[in-house]
Amino acid sequence: MRCVLLTTVIVVCPISVYASHPHPTIVLNYAFKPLVNNGKLVMRILLQFQGGPIENADLVVPTTWGDAKDLDKGIANLKNVHEAGHVRISYDLVKDWVVPPSRADHHAILEPEYFEFNTQNGLVHPKFATTTRVEVRFDWRKLLPGWSLATSFGAGDRLQSFRGTWGEVNNALFAGGDFRIYQRDISGRPVIVAIRSNWQFTDEEVAVRILKVISFERAFWRDYNFPYYLVTVSTFGRDDGGSGGGGFTNAFALFLQRGSSFGYGVQSLLAHETFHTWNPYRMGVLPDSSIGMSWFTEGFTTYYQDVLLLRAGLLSFPEYVQHTNENLRKYLLSPARNVTNQEVIERHRVDSASDVIPYSRGATTALWLDSTIRKGTRGKSSLDTLMFDLVRQARRRKPALTAERVFRTAGKYIDAAALQQLREYAELGKTIPVPAAALGPCATLQMNDIPTFELGIDREALISQHTVSGVKAGSAAFEAGLRDGQQVTRTNIYWNDVSKPVQLTVHTEGGSKAVEYYPRGSSLGLIPQYHLSAEASSSPDHCVQ
Numbered sequence: 001m002r003c004v005l006l007t008t009v010i011v012v013c014p015i016s017v018y019a020s021h022p023h024p025t026i027v028l029n030y031a032f033k034p035l036v037n038n039g040k041l042v043m044r045i046l047l048q049f050q051g052g053p054i055e056n057a058d059l060v061v062p063t064t065w066g067d068a069k070d071l072d073k074g075i076a077n078l079k080n081v082h083e084a085g086h087v088r089i090s091y092d093l094v095k096d097w098v099v100p101p102s103r104a105d106h107h108a109i110l111e112p113e114y115f116e117f118n119t120q121n122g123l124v125h126p127k128f129a130t131t132t133r134v135e136v137r138f139d140w141r142k143l144l145p146g147w148s149l150a151t152s153f154g155a156g157d158r159l160q161s162f163r164g165t166w167g168e169v170n171n172a173l174f175a176g177g178d179f180r181i182y183q184r185d186i187s188g189r190p191v192i193v194a195i196r197s198n199w200q201f202t203d204e205e206v207a208v209r210i211l212k213v214i215s216f217e218r219a220f221w222r223d224y225n226f227p228y229y230l231v232t233v234s235t236f237g238r239d240d241g242g243s244g245g246g247g248f249t250n251a252f253a254l255f256l257q258r259g260s261s262f263g264y265g266v267q268s269l270l271a272h273e274t275f276h277t278w279n280p281y282r283m284g285v286l287p288d289s290s291i292g293m294s295w296f297t298e299g300f301t302t303y304y305q306d307v308l309l310l311r312a313g314l315l316s317f318p319e320y321v322q323h324t325n326e327n328l329r330k331y332l333l334s335p336a337r338n339v340t341n342q343e344v345i346e347r348h349r350v351d352s353a354s355d356v357i358p359y360s361r362g363a364t365t366a367l368w369l370d371s372t373i374r375k376g377t378r379g380k381s382s383l384d385t386l387m388f389d390l391v392r393q394a395r396r397r398k399p400a401l402t403a404e405r406v407f408r409t410a411g412k413y414i415d416a417a418a419l420q421q422l423r424e425y426a427e428l429g430k431t432i433p434v435p436a437a438a439l440g441p442c443a444t445l446q447m448n449d450i451p452t453f454e455l456g457i458d459r460e461a462l463i464s465q466h467t468v469s470g471v472k473a474g475s476a477a478f479e480a481g482l483r484d485g486q487q488v489t490r491t492n493i494y495w496n497d498v499s500k501p502v503q504l505t506v507h508t509e510g511g512s513k514a515v516e517y518y519p520r521g522s523s524l525g526l527i528p529q530y531h532l533s534a535e536a537s538s539s540p541d542h543c544v545q
């Protein structure tokens with residue numbers, strides 16, 4: 001985020017309007033007016049506030065958010081007028097991309113049919129500390145007739161206001177246009193699902209799935225303290241552009257590819273982001289730079305996203321085993337497996353793309369810790385107990401969420417030797433032993449040789465020309481009979497999955513021929529993987545712990 005002091009058109013001395021109230025609540029008034037011209041949406045935004053201590057404050061203009069950079073290209077005709085203690089800022093928020101970037105959801109989305117943006121990628125505002133008390137009013141009365149409205153602060157109502165901390169406003173979501181709005185309840189609290197575009201699934205199916213994930217997580221935490229919640233389901237702009245999503249104040253935004261199903265990828269994203277409501281946000285205050293805690297905040301959340309989908313019945317036990325194995329492969333085969341947490345922090349400063357190890361390593365730490373607590377307490381406690389404890393500690397006061405606090409709390413449920421191990425896994429990156437009984441009686445642990453995914457033929461030629469070329473001598477593809485020059489009439493490939501065969505139908509001189517082989521290349525290493533035990537098929541009801 002870049003702060004700029006804008007050139008003022010009229011400069012007058014600030015008058016002391018708040019002389020008798022040394023700490024007034026700051027009031028900001030935003031008004032929005034969408035203009036559709038030549039198939040483009042321009043959102044004209046007017047921000048007004050009364051002088052006082054913020055009149056001469058620096059203004060923050062969106063520049064970067066998440067993966068999006070140069071967001072100020074989307075801010076046009078910015079004017080800033082100070083007059084007699086009254087500040088009036090106007091600008092046009094416009095679309096800042098033509099070809100959808102990989103994370104278009106990090107940019108303000110403005111299309112003739114709809115808009116979706118957040119404070120950090122769309123709103124110009126004075127600079128505040130996140131703890132500053134503010135009152136913010138949003139005037140949406142100029143929205144086009146027939147447009148719907150759904151934001152962090154309500155749905156439908158064209159005049160919205162919020163009182164609270166700037167941090168909550170700074171993390172707010174705003175959406176409107178051709179969204180179809182559905183209101184549901186969880187324990188008497190409204191949950192709004194705002195869906196636009198057409199999908200392979202019905203709105204009702206999506207609403208049911210979303211409600212199931214959110215209500216299951218609230219039941220898990222026994223926490224229903226949510227006056228209002230919004231979930232938006234949309235695409236990146238008008239074109240296809242990948243999927244993504246994230247949590248906001250009282251809201252969650254989901255972006256899907258056209259034609260995508262509401263499968264594991266989407267449900268795990270929703271389960272993951274919903275879990276962040278508690279880990280870390282209801283566990284206390286995170287340090288300013290939170291990357292050092294990501295082994296816990298991201299890693300433990302990654303572990304629970306699958307555990308909770310399994311317990312909610314949205315993931316079968318065999319699927320759960322498969323995703324757990326996938327995570328173990330990611331962790332144990334990563335070149336960053338044993339970097340220290342300090343190194344994770346230092347690498348993050350240079351390249352945030354190196355932040356993946358805390359996810360898989362943290363998830364493996366959680367798997368180990370759950371198993372260790374269950375064993376040590378003879379099943380009386382589990383990792384759940386520790387997580388609830390951390391939230392309970394933050395209910396009245398807001399203690400800092402630090403590694404020390406997590407260790408101290410863990411020390412109530414594990415012995416000193418295990419606590420020492422936990423510190424070594426989290427801080428020193430020591431290799432975590434995968435506990436054999438962690439998944440219960442329905443899964444056993446075995447050492448498996450993990451091969452690379454090797455198609456054995458040229459991928460590009462197969463995809464673009466439907467031709468076999470570049471057959472690698474000695475590969476499984478060669479052994480199965482593939483030869484350069486063959487025409488491919490049918491393909492069935494699970495990319496990067498060595499457990500499923502590649503199936504091709506090729507045209508040869510002798511006619512059509514079905515070819516099947518496992519795309520396995522050289523060994524990546526021997527690592528532990530879970531396998532379904534006999535009990536998984538004889539008594540599947542006992543598999544979920």
Ligand SMILES: [Zn+2]
Binds near residue numbers: 272273276298301
């Ligand atoms: Zn996360």
